[in-house]
Amino acid sequence: MYRDRIRLPSLSSKVMSAADAAALIQDGMTVGMSGFTRAGEAKAVPHALAERAKQEPLKITLMTGASLGNDLDKQLTEAGVLSRRMPFQVDSTLRKAINAGQVMFIDQHLSETVEQLRNKQLKLPDLAVIEAVAITEDGHIVPTTSVGNSASFAIFAKQVIVEINLAHNPNLEGLHDIYIPSYRPTRTPIPLVKVDDRIGSTAIPIDPAKIVAIVITEQPDSPSTVTPPDSETQAIANHLIAFLKEEVADGRMTNKLGPLQAGIGNIANAVMCGLIDSPFEDLTMYSEVLQDSTFDLIDAGKLSFASGSSITLSSRRNSDVFGNLERYKEKLVLRPQEISNHPEVVRRLGIIGINTALEFDLYGNVNSTHVCGTRMMNGIGGSGDFARNAHLAIFVTKSIAKGGAISSVVPMVSHVDHTEHDVDILVTEIGLADLRGLAPRERARTIIDNCVHPMYRDALNDYFERACALGGHTPHILREALSWHMNLEETGKMLAD
Amino acid sequence: MYRDRIRLPSLSSKVMSAADAAALIQDGMTVGMSGFTRAGEAKAVPHALAERAKQEPLKITLMTGASLGNDLDKQLTEAGVLSRRMPFQVDSTLRKAINAGQVMFIDQHLSETVEQLRNKQLKLPDLAVIEAVAITEDGHIVPTTSVGNSASFAIFAKQVIVEINLAHNPNLEGLHDIYIPSYRPTRTPIPLVKVDDRIGSTAIPIDPAKIVAIVITEQPDSPSTVTPPDSETQAIANHLIAFLKEEVADGRMTNKLGPLQAGIGNIANAVMCGLIDSPFEDLTMYSEVLQDSTFDLIDAGKLSFASGSSITLSSRRNSDVFGNLERYKEKLVLRPQEISNHPEVVRRLGIIGINTALEFDLYGNVNSTHVCGTRMMNGIGGSGDFARNAHLAIFVTKSIAKGGAISSVVPMVSHVDHTEHDVDILVTEIGLADLRGLAPRERARTIIDNCVHPMYRDALNDYFERACALGGHTPHILREALSWHMNLEETGKMLAD
Incomplete structure (x- = not known):
C-alpha cells in the first residue's frame, strides 16, 4: 500500500x-x-x-x-x-x-x-x-x-x-x-x-x-486568490519598469537585472506580469513564493530560473503547471524559508525586492502590517528579510483605498515595519519616488510630487511646509502627525470633504 | 624625508x-x-x-x-x-x-x-x-x-x-x-x-x-568623552550580566558567551566594564569601536580577541594602549566598517549586540536618533546592522532623563529605528525585559513591570489598559500615543506633576 x-x-x-x-x-x-x-x-x-x-x-x-x-x-x-x-x-x-x-x-x-x-x-x-x-x-x-x-x-x-x-x-x-x-x-x-x-x-x-x-x-492546496492586473496595478508596473530601464541605461545593472523577489499579492504579481512585455531578458527570481506570474514569465521565455520556498497558483494555472511539471522542473528550486530569505544570501545576490506597503509616510517609513497602528492585517512576512539587504528595496501600493477615504501616503505612518533607512523606491499608480541618497526633507518633496493621489497632495504639502517651519531633520507636527488615522477611526475617512 | x-x-x-x-x-x-x-x-x-x-x-x-x-x-x-x-x-x-x-x-x-x-x-x-x-x-x-x-x-x-x-x-x-x-x-x-x-x-x-x-x-585623535560608570549604568550592567548568567545556566550559550558588540557611549562602555567582574571567560568582541573597556577587559584577562573598525580611547587610556601597542596587537584587528558590521558576518557569528536607545515603547520599538520625532541627535550608526541579525539584540538606556522630566519608556516612540521585530532585550537601571517569543501585549506587560521608572509606571499601566480595552494586536490610543512628546515640547516635561 x-x-x-x-x-x-x-x-x-x-x-x-x-x-x-x-x-x-x-x-x-x-x-x-x-x-x-x-x-x-x-x-x-x-x-x-x-x-x-x-x-x-x-x-x-x-x-x-x-x-x-x-x-x-x-x-x-x-x-x-x-x-x-x-x-x-x-x-x-x-x-x-x-x-x-x-x-x-x-x-x-x-x-x-x-x-x-x-x-x-x-x-x-x-x-x-x-x-x-x-x-x-x-x-x-x-x-x-x-x-x-x-x-x-x-x-x-x-x-x-x-x-x-x-x-x-x-x-x-x-x-x-x-x-x-x-x-x-x-x-x-x-x-x-x-x-x-x-x-x-x-x-x-x-x-x-x-x-x-x-x-x-488527497486534498489539494487552496488556489491562490490573486486577481488579474487592473489599470492601477498596471500603472504601478509601468512606472517600475520605466525606472528599471533607466537603471540599465545608467549602467547600474544589466538588461538581465538582478534576481527578483516579489511579495505575495495582486500588486507584486501584476508587476511581475508587466515584465513579460519588457525589454529585459534572462531574468531570474530569488523569492519566497512563486506565483502565476513566475510561470507566465517562464512560458514567455523571459525567466530562466526561479528559486522560492513555495509555489502558490490560481485555479487557472494550477493543473497546467503541476500537470506538466517536467516542463518547469529544471528551472525551479524550493528552499527552506531560512535560505530563500536569508540576509547573507539576499545581500550577496543583490536582490530587487518588491513588496507591498499598507501605507508609507513623507519620509519613507513603511507600515506593512497594522491598520491605524493597532489592528494586525497579516504580518511582516519576508518583506523585512528582503528590504534590509536588497540591492533595491521597492515598496508598492495603490495611492488611495476605500474609494479615496484612505490615503496610502500619510504624514507619519501609524506603525513602522521598514524604517527610512531601508526603503529605496516607492511606487503608486501615480508615480515612483527614488529615495536613494536623499535626506528626509528631500524624500518628502519627491514622495509628494510623485506618489500622492491628487486628492491628498495639497494637504500633505501643507503639512510638510508647516512642519518644516517648525524645524528638525525629520519635520513633523506631533499634534497632527497621526490625525489622519484618528479621523479615519472616528469618521471613516482621513480628511473631511 | x-x-x-x-x-x-x-x-x-x-x-x-x-x-x-x-x-x-x-x-x-x-x-x-x-x-x-x-x-x-x-x-x-x-x-x-x-x-x-x-x-x-x-x-x-x-x-x-x-x-x-x-x-x-x-x-x-x-x-x-x-x-x-x-x-x-x-x-x-x-x-x-x-x-x-x-x-x-x-x-x-x-x-x-x-x-x-x-x-x-x-x-x-x-x-x-x-x-x-x-x-x-x-x-x-x-x-x-x-x-x-x-x-x-x-x-x-x-x-x-x-x-x-x-x-x-x-x-x-x-x-x-x-x-x-x-x-x-x-x-x-x-x-x-x-x-x-x-x-x-x-x-x-x-x-x-x-x-x-x-x-x-602631527595632530593626535581627540580623546573619547566616555565617563566612568555611575550607579545607574552599573545597575544596567548588573541586570544584563545576571541575564547572561541565566542564558549560560539554561544552556543557550557557553561561559564564553558569543562575540560581543557594544555601541559607543557611556552605557555600553559601562556594561562592558561590568564584565570584568563577571564569571565569563575567554570573551571575544566583534564590534565597530573598541573603547577603554575593551582594553580593560584584555588587561583583566577576560577578553582574548577584539575585532573592530576603530580604536577610540580616553586620555587616561590613550598613551597606555598606543604606547604599548605590542602588548595588544596580536589580540586586535581593525576592519572596514562594511565587514565589521556586515549582516552576513553578524548573523553567522551570533553576535550579542548592545546598543543605546534614546527611547523605547511599550511594544519594543526603539528610537535611537530623533528627539520628539523630529530633531536628529547623531544617527542610527551601526545599531541596525547589529540588531537585525544579532543572536541577542539588546538595547540599554536609563529609564528617565532630565531629572525625570522625560521617560525613556513611552506609549509610542516618536520615531522608529529598530522595529518590534528586531529587539530581543531591553534594559534600564530598573530592570531587564526579555521580549523573545512574546506577542505585543505580553511585551508591554514585561516592559512596564521591569523597565519603567516608578514615576511613570502608573501612567503607562493606565495607557496600556485603556488601549487594550479598545483592542488590536498592538493596542494604542492614537490621540494619546504621542501626547507625552507633545507635553515635553510644550511644557518641558512629559507628564504634569
Whole structure:
C-alpha cells in the first residue's frame, strides 16, 4: 500500500487515520506544521485537531512556515485551539482573534523563526506535522509545494507526523534543496552564490524512528486568490519598469537585472506580469513564493530560473503547471524559508525586492502590517528579510483605498515595519519616488510630487511646509502627525470633504 | 624625508602643505574622508578646507566612516562647507545645521554606504582624504586608528590625498585587515568564520598614481568623552550580566558567551566594564569601536580577541594602549566598517549586540536618533546592522532623563529605528525585559513591570489598559500615543506633576 510513497517498509505500520494521529497532539504542546503561502500545509491532522477540540479543551502553540490554506487557521481558531501562533497568517477569523487579544501572535521576519529555535530562544516544537509526497528509503521526508520551516521543525521535534498527500504530483520529488546552517560557533558561509545553486539534499533528513504517524490525504492546496492586473496595478508596473530601464541605461545593472523577489499579492504579481512585455531578458527570481506570474514569465521565455520556498497558483494555472511539471522542473528550486530569505544570501545576490506597503509616510517609513497602528492585517512576512539587504528595496501600493477615504501616503505612518533607512523606491499608480541618497526633507518633496493621489497632495504639502517651519531633520507636527488615522477611526475617512 | 613613512620613493614629490592639498577640492565635489568614532580622521586638509571656505564660497558632499574628532564637523559647518553629509555625525554645531535643514544629512546603516557606492546608487567620491601611518613600497595606504570607509573611498575616488600623521605609533601597521567584497553577480561569501580571522591585506590597495597629495601632520585623535560608570549604568550592567548568567545556566550559550558588540557611549562602555567582574571567560568582541573597556577587559584577562573598525580611547587610556601597542596587537584587528558590521558576518557569528536607545515603547520599538520625532541627535550608526541579525539584540538606556522630566519608556516612540521585530532585550537601571517569543501585549506587560521608572509606571499601566480595552494586536490610543512628546515640547516635561 502506497509502496512508492512510503519507501522505508518499516514505516508502513505507522499509517493511521487523521483522528488517531491528531490524538498524539496534547494540550499545551508546541506544534510545528508545514505550510507557506497556502501551499503544502498539513491538512488532515489540523482539521482533525479542530474537530477534536470541539469535544475537549485543547490549546497549542502553532508554528508554520507562513500562511495556511483550506481555512485551517479559521477552523483552529473557531475551535479555540490556538493559544499562540507564529510567524505569519492571512486568515480573517484568526485576525479577529489576534486583534481581540485572544490569540497571542508573534509576527516575525520569516527567516528568523528557525534561527531562534536553533538557539533555543523559542520553545522547540514537541511535534511536527509535515505534508509530503513521499518518504524515502532512508525515512527522509520529501515535501510537497512548499518547504517553509518544515525541515527544521521536523529536525527539532521529538515526534513527527507525516501527511502523504496523493493529490500532489509525485514528480515534485527532486525539486527541493534542503540546506540547514550549522550550529555556532563553527558555522560556515552558506555556499549559495547563484540563484540556481543546489547546496543541500532533496529530502528532509531525520531519524525515521521519530515518525510516529503517517496519514494519507488527497486534498489539494487552496488556489491562490490573486486577481488579474487592473489599470492601477498596471500603472504601478509601468512606472517600475520605466525606472528599471533607466537603471540599465545608467549602467547600474544589466538588461538581465538582478534576481527578483516579489511579495505575495495582486500588486507584486501584476508587476511581475508587466515584465513579460519588457525589454529585459534572462531574468531570474530569488523569492519566497512563486506565483502565476513566475510561470507566465517562464512560458514567455523571459525567466530562466526561479528559486522560492513555495509555489502558490490560481485555479487557472494550477493543473497546467503541476500537470506538466517536467516542463518547469529544471528551472525551479524550493528552499527552506531560512535560505530563500536569508540576509547573507539576499545581500550577496543583490536582490530587487518588491513588496507591498499598507501605507508609507513623507519620509519613507513603511507600515506593512497594522491598520491605524493597532489592528494586525497579516504580518511582516519576508518583506523585512528582503528590504534590509536588497540591492533595491521597492515598496508598492495603490495611492488611495476605500474609494479615496484612505490615503496610502500619510504624514507619519501609524506603525513602522521598514524604517527610512531601508526603503529605496516607492511606487503608486501615480508615480515612483527614488529615495536613494536623499535626506528626509528631500524624500518628502519627491514622495509628494510623485506618489500622492491628487486628492491628498495639497494637504500633505501643507503639512510638510508647516512642519518644516517648525524645524528638525525629520519635520513633523506631533499634534497632527497621526490625525489622519484618528479621523479615519472616528469618521471613516482621513480628511473631511 | 619621512622615508619610513612614504616607502614608494616616487611619491615623495607629492608632499605639500595642507592648504595646497585642500585647494585640490573643488566646489561641488563629493569627498570621502577617513574617520570613524573620532578616530583616524583626516585632520589637516578638512581644517584647511574650512579656512579656505572663509574666503570663497565652497560646498561639498562629505562622506566619512562615522563621526570625526578635533571639531572638524564644527569647523566645516561654521565655514558653510557642508551641503550634504553622510552617514553619521555627533557634532552639536552640525546637528543644529541638520535640524535647521541647512545641511542635508543622510543617516545610514554604517555597513551600507560603500555598498551603495559600489552599486553606483550614490555619487562616487571625486576625491578621498585618508589619514595614514605610512604608504607602502607598493603605494598602498596603511590606515591609522580606524578603517571605516577609507578603503572603498580611496578605491572609488579618482584622486587621493594622504595625510601621514606622525603622532600615531607606526606600529599600527599590520593591525588592519582590508577585505573588499567583489562585484555582483560573481560575489562570493565573506570568508570570515571566526572573530580573529584575517581575510584581507594590511594596507589599502590603490594605484599610487591616484595619490595627488601627501600632507604631513602631527595632530593626535581627540580623546573619547566616555565617563566612568555611575550607579545607574552599573545597575544596567548588573541586570544584563545576571541575564547572561541565566542564558549560560539554561544552556543557550557557553561561559564564553558569543562575540560581543557594544555601541559607543557611556552605557555600553559601562556594561562592558561590568564584565570584568563577571564569571565569563575567554570573551571575544566583534564590534565597530573598541573603547577603554575593551582594553580593560584584555588587561583583566577576560577578553582574548577584539575585532573592530576603530580604536577610540580616553586620555587616561590613550598613551597606555598606543604606547604599548605590542602588548595588544596580536589580540586586535581593525576592519572596514562594511565587514565589521556586515549582516552576513553578524548573523553567522551570533553576535550579542548592545546598543543605546534614546527611547523605547511599550511594544519594543526603539528610537535611537530623533528627539520628539523630529530633531536628529547623531544617527542610527551601526545599531541596525547589529540588531537585525544579532543572536541577542539588546538595547540599554536609563529609564528617565532630565531629572525625570522625560521617560525613556513611552506609549509610542516618536520615531522608529529598530522595529518590534528586531529587539530581543531591553534594559534600564530598573530592570531587564526579555521580549523573545512574546506577542505585543505580553511585551508591554514585561516592559512596564521591569523597565519603567516608578514615576511613570502608573501612567503607562493606565495607557496600556485603556488601549487594550479598545483592542488590536498592538493596542494604542492614537490621540494619546504621542501626547507625552507633545507635553515635553510644550511644557518641558512629559507628564504634569
